[in-house]
């Protein structure tokens with residue numbers, strides 16, 4: 001089959017792009033090399049919906065941050081994703097910080113951020129009694145919010161599939177050929193029948209629409225348009241069509257997650273003044289009620305290194321204590337790391353490749369990419385693809401609403417009683433820390449783009465996310481996965497590939 005559009009990479013950008021495309025009468029396919037959607041950078045970040053004062057005015061980051069922030073209420077409502085606009089504070093501890101805060105405020109105004117205020121020390125303490133006494137003022141942005149990053153990603157994937165998108169997991173794009181076109185010469189110029197197609201400045205084959213053959217470990221996919229949302233590997237994928245105009249490097253950020261007992265130590269997202277390496281160490285409640293601190297920022301030469309380090313976590317703790325000294329270390333439940341995709345251009349790279357017609361790069365999407373995702377998706381489809389000739393005919397049956405998820409922990413007793421009567425498995429609690437029932441786990445497997453691994457269940461239901469970190473519920477979740485997927489229990493993995501949970505029988 002020839003797809004109209006193949007999207008490469010099922011992170012928050014690829015999933016929202018696929019969902020946006022599914023509004024139209026198109027054949028769409030989303031390819032992901034991992035065993036689940038939301039397995040890359042979109043699974044490990046701060047989960048902040050940024051207000052938009054941080055990005056350089058005029059940049060794509062600024063434009064899509066502000067637009068994405070505005071869109072988030074509707075997107076979260078449609079996709080049934082919890083989202084809280086709790087506001088953010090950038091704390092100032094000295095006069096230099098105050099100068100930076102004024103610059104951020106001005107930038108925010110230019111970027112179109114609404115409702116910002118510069119607060120005095122006592123105004124800050126009124127909002128946040130637990131911040132450091134060294135605080136002399138802060139920039140307040142009420143439009144900032146918190147969201148679960150993988151839920152925002154998974155929900156878009158689910159909705160896209162419900163609207164007809166094909167998703168192929170464990171499908172790594174290895175090579176892309178443009179039919180009739182080959183690479184030649186050391187300068188990587190594209191040739192067709194020995195005729196150069198790109199003269200270094202513009203495409204020379206404007207009248208012909210190329211057909212892309214995408215070679216993967218699961219065979220070949222053909223498409224008229226390709227959208228490259230491959231995150232840290234977007235440069236590698238772009239190079240497959242001869243586009244070497246940018247590179248993507250990785251910058252690690254480590255985090256510490258605390259038990260829900262610490263979740264109320266702050267009410268809003270607490271930042272420090274940003275540096276050229278990023279937005280600095282933040283202290284924030286998560287949308288699920290935990291406390292999250294981090295990230296640090298270390299440039300690394302490795303796109304797979306998600307290890308946490310003693311030095312990194314110490315740096316995170318020191319930074320967080322500077323803002324909120326009373327955080328109790330005894331309530332730490334886990335640590336993790338995420339990798340930022342740093343583009344060589346200094347801004348998001350969004351547009352048709354200069355060397356490959358109909359090949360769209362959506363690359364170098366570092367922070368605030370989570371916030372910007374719905375706005376980027378809208379722009380890629382409604383502007384770029386439309387302007388490059390893709391016919392967008394609305395699909396009559398498009399349903400923007402994701403089927404709501406029933407969550408035991410959020411229900412009133414009377415609702416639960418009715419639900420349990422309908423399906424007794426809602427009364428069987430599997431994860432005691434997070435109060436997740438067997439019915440929710442089964443539902444997460446049966447949904448479109450459903451869970452296939454322990455991590456998949458964890459991200460969709462929170463089973464294993466609590467204080468015991470899966471110590472009690474893991475075997476039961478594995479049993480359910482085994483039954484539902486009809487595979488032997490020793491074939492259940494943590495996150496696909498060789499991440500087996502069971503090594504063999506003990507007796």
Ligand SMILES: Cc1cc2nc3c(=O)[nH]c(=O)nc-3n(C[C@H](O)[C@H](O)[C@H](O)COP(=O)(O)OP(=O)(O)OC[C@H]3O[C@@H](n4cnc5c(N)ncnc54)[C@H](O)[C@@H]3O)c2cc1C
Pocket residue numbers: 008009010011012013014031032033034037038039040041042043044045046047048049050171172173174229230231232233234237252253254295338339340341365366367368369370371372
């Ligand atoms: C530490 C940190 C903190 C952040 N905090 C925030 C924040 O608070 N707010 C905010 O707005 N943004 C934040 N961000 C940025 C945000 O997380 C990213 O912008 C966003 O997740 C990028 O999504 P993506 O879809 O481009 O990339 P990814 O989520 O990495 O998705 C790319 C996908 O492509 C797949 N892929 C790669 N190569 C291939 C191939 N050859 N074949 C098939 N599939 C392939 C990968 O497996 C991956 O799943 C943060 C980022 C980091 C690292």
